[in-house]
Amino acid sequence: MSLQPGPVRDDGLDRPNHLNHLSHLNRLIGGLGSDGGAITPSVYDTARVAVLLPDRPRTERMLDWLAHRQQPDGGWGSPETPPARDLPTLAAILALTPHPAHRATAERAAEFLRYHAPRHWAGPVPQDIPVGLELLLPPLLAQARTAHPTLPTTLYDALRALGEHRRRLIASHAPHPPGTAAVHSWESWGGWGGTSQPLPVDGSGGIGHSPAATAAGLHHLGAEDRAQADTLRTYLTRAAANRPPLLPTVWPIDVFERTWALHALALAGLLDHPRLADSCTRQLDLLQAALTPAGLGMSEHFAPDGDITATASLTLALAGRPTDPAVVEGFRHGDHYRTYPGELQPSLTTTAHALHARAHTGQTSPTGPVHRFLRERQGADGRWSGDKWHTSWIYTTAHVLFALPAGTATRRGIEALLAAQRPDGGWGAQHHATAGETGYAVLALHTHRTADTAPALARAAHWLARWQESGGVCDCLLWTGKETYCPQRVDRVVAHAALLAATRATRPGAPD
Template sequence: MTLYPQLLDELRRNIQALGTQGGKIGPSVYDTALVLLYAPPADPRDAYTWLRTQQQPDGGWGDPRIPRARDTPTLAALLALHDLDDPSDHRRIASGLAFLAQHSQIWHGPVPNDIPLAAELLIPHLLDLAQRHGMPLDRQPYEGLAALGQKRRDLIARLRPRLRPATSPIHSWESWGDDVDAHLFDLAGCIGHSPAATARWLHDFADRECPANLREAARAYLDAAAYATGLDIPGVVPTVWPYNRNEQTVSMFCLLLAGSLDHPELQDALQPQIDSMRQGLRATGQGISDEFSTDGDLTSMVLAVLSHAGHAVDPGMLDAYLVDGWCLTYANELQRSFSATVHAAHAQAMLGGDPAALFQRLEAARSDDGRWVDDKWHASWLYLTGHAMHALCAAGRAQDAAAVVPTMIAHQHPDGSWGVTSAYAEETAYGMVGMLAAARAGVLEVAGHESLRRATAWMAAYYRSGGTELGGCWAAKELYRPLRISRVIELSALLAGIDAGYGEL
């Protein structure tokens, strides 16, 4: 019996669930550690057990394949365990400190573009805390990062009188804030949609008068955030929550790239989501939730999806985010976002605009082998490169997209998959979607078609086996897996490969 109807049904159910319950997102070592440090649940034992199990054999925390995403979770985990002062953790802590002593050397030299979110603030702050806890750590390798962090702190100080709740600076408030006034609270009952920031706010307010309703709201927020991970462990929380508009928008954009927005058997699930996106679009664009500030990346994606669905949209909505050939995610960014720029170029091409300036920036950033790498929001070059291939095809530049195909094939694993993180199925989906863009544009040659057949076969075998990944390739304060987004990406790529004739299920 074919599993194709099962694939369609699972994809339909995931589409229907997009945005519900604030979004589903995997657990974060960093945020969980700070919740345990600052505002632990009534019984934190299971959360500590989970935290211990996340330590890698080399002593650190975080995916070993993405080195610069490991300092933040490792430092936070060590602080939480050191504060617990359980003798059974002493060897674990010593192993973590030894890991950092060697690992920190990767930070020598200029700070790269693709550092984790707010690393320039978080890591120096965590080093300060570690020093207060008496943990011997060498700060010298992090001097360049600390200098960038000081630049960020100076910028926040200048903006501080105008800072509003539910904005990008507040999301990392735990690393720089010293003001626990109630005005920081947003409508989601938290500080900056951040479990870590909310936990620190609760801790700092412990000895001060605090309206009981705010304290209760913050506790309820941390409980709800823990539920969003799907683990049912009090205190184990994601890196950001709520995330409902991000979950909806990114998933629908990836369905657009896969060609699934036009699938006749998915329309009953797709149309309500498109209607919701249209109704939720604000005058300044879209944000990760209806409360959080809007950003250029999600705004680009929304405009592309609504335009494809036949709705009239204002292309001028993007203008506020376009600066010197880049698309900003948020205002006052110190590191530029390649993926936001790719998505803006795609939206402009679809809306009849001129994305030439954006493509000029992207071409200048292209690596020698044709790929795009080092994005601040994603650890996989396949995400950025696959999406760039679509943007080029949308702009009538299919030959430029085809130029990266040989490199895509060269990086494909012998079994047909792709991947540089532990999220192989999701990364294989990105590779497939990029190659499918070239195929639909008629610029894919024989080797490319064979590559797609092998990738589709691998994805089909993965699906038949009931495989469910836990690893993440999305970048924030650490790597994470947005559960519904990732699954929609995997399922829609497999569906697209089968529908295009590259395999069966």
């Protein structure tokens, strides 16, 4: 598309550096959904593929990458997200132990789990555990104890009990069609009816949009079924295309990527910007065409979920496009909204997205039960935290603030964000500011902006401008799947949209 349109509206974005930001953002928008989505590689899935398919090309490179990803304390995953560390660490132990060159690395990892487990698993299971952890961890722990017999077991009893409960629920609803939530963790159960049953291969060519589950299916597949084996191998090759031979924790995510990026652009008021409108329109057309009466999933080959359905419906409504409120209401469960049927841990952000969609179409009351569900889960510090899909309280707080009207809870949430801004102008729940978290904090302040938020937005604009000038990399592993990951295009679009929103909001004469 040409980036030389006629006169641009007077929004403070017509300076050369801002036009450069717009041009870069336009290219990002045009690429949304391509190659199944952009996502960081996964320790867990890469390790499982290395174990289950040891003859796969470049396995040695996979093992070397795993070894180099080990943290100084011996584990894998960020020390800031303890519940997300056990699964990748166990998977890495199993991958590295058989290889003499990596055995010492595996021993350090086993020692890490011996002191990590008592600190983080002695009590009840947290609400924000990684996807499928209760199903995936116990069998890996049992396998790893063969070579490392002193690994802890009883400390995971509560998680194991939750897993057994989950297995009974899943078994009671069998069989599970391809591309459904239960199949995403297929590698932990092999079908709940034995591997003699047909593999639940979906339209992506894989099992459950999971490289680990797909590798397990390929491992168990009979030698006579060459056509299906080729299909599964092709899926793994395509899933690794961003950083071969490393695998992501989920793929494809093209519809999710498109939805979340457009949502951020809608919040920033940029969907109709003259330099972005053509690209946004094409992506909105794709999103609208994909939304069915049953909802929308992470790709066209995966079952609809309440979070993507609500966020897509909201985004289309914010863009002035017609939506059917009933499609979101199908995920209602009492005073909150479910991501998937049978969900045991509800999501704050799924509920917030559904509430925002309903409120935008006038379908809910600010004194209703869903509003109360969110307000009652606000912490004493004004934050919302503990969401199952993102590890950062900044992300969770921002998304709740998008949904709630002005009031005491909103004011306390904004105050919490303002207090958490770092001296450099960015936001980050861990050791440093990140582009995605800073972007979402800016969009929340932009949504509820007052004279008090203007200085914070100006400082954030400077931080985001420096980030963009430094190359605009997004690799922060804050989103939650089977392990933490980063949907890189999403975070980059969020950061660029926030930079432009903050620039426009803080220009001289901008309205409060």
